[in-house]
Amino acid sequence: MVDERIEARVGAALLERGWTVSAAESCTGGLVMHRLTNIAGSSAYVQGGVVVYSYQSKESLLNVRSDTLLTHGAVSEETAVEMALGVLNLFKTDVAVSITGIAGPGGGLPDKPVGLTYLAVATKDGIFRIVRHVWDGDREAVKAASAECALELLLDAAQRG
Numbered sequence: 001m002v003d004e005r006i007e008a009r010v011g012a013a014l015l016e017r018g019w020t021v022s023a024a025e026s027c028t029g030g031l032v033m034h035r036l037t038n039i040a041g042s043s044a045y046v047q048g049g050v051v052v053y054s055y056q057s058k059e060s061l062l063n064v065r066s067d068t069l070l071t072h073g074a075v076s077e078e079t080a081v082e083m084a085l086g087v088l089n090l091f092k093t094d095v096a097v098s099i100t101g102i103a104g105p106g107g108g109l110p111d112k113p114v115g116l117t118y119l120a121v122a123t124k125d126g127i128f129r130i131v132r133h134v135w136d137g138d139r140e141a142v143k144a145a146s147a148e149c150a151l152e153l154l155l156d157a158a159q160r161g
Contacts, residue, residue: 062086
């Protein structure tokens with residue numbers, strides 16, 4: 001029986017390419033890595049991940065520039081890009097995904113509402129894709145939708161590279 005869960009499909013695509021993966025997660029709190037490592041044999045392609053909630057952790061672990069955080073904020077396309085490149089470099093992987101957003105219920109602003117999420121995928125060739133979403137629902141729904149999107153982006157990158 002073939003496992004059709006997206007995390008299994010991501011794993012199969014990574015194995016087929018001989019790629020490794022890493023993740024930098026903020027609002028998802030490790031949910032992407034949780035789902036990837038739920039697949040038996042995932043140690044063949046999962047190198048590691050980090051949950052970086054604070055400005056300090058984004059800067060010290062992923063080399064996100066303080067200027068980026070101060071100018072654009074933690075929830076921005078620019079920060080997502082630097083997070084993806086930072087975690088790719090940290091774990092020396094072939095592909096990496098980053099997620100940063102506002103899961104709610106508080107923390108939203110007029111220009112950055114609850115549910116706003118930026119995701120970026122990086123490969124050794126640079127940034128593969130950046131997406132912006134404003135998810136509906138409560139905190140768990142925003143986290144789940146963001147993690148699902150991250151896995152879809154990883155699958156696309158692994159299939160098309």
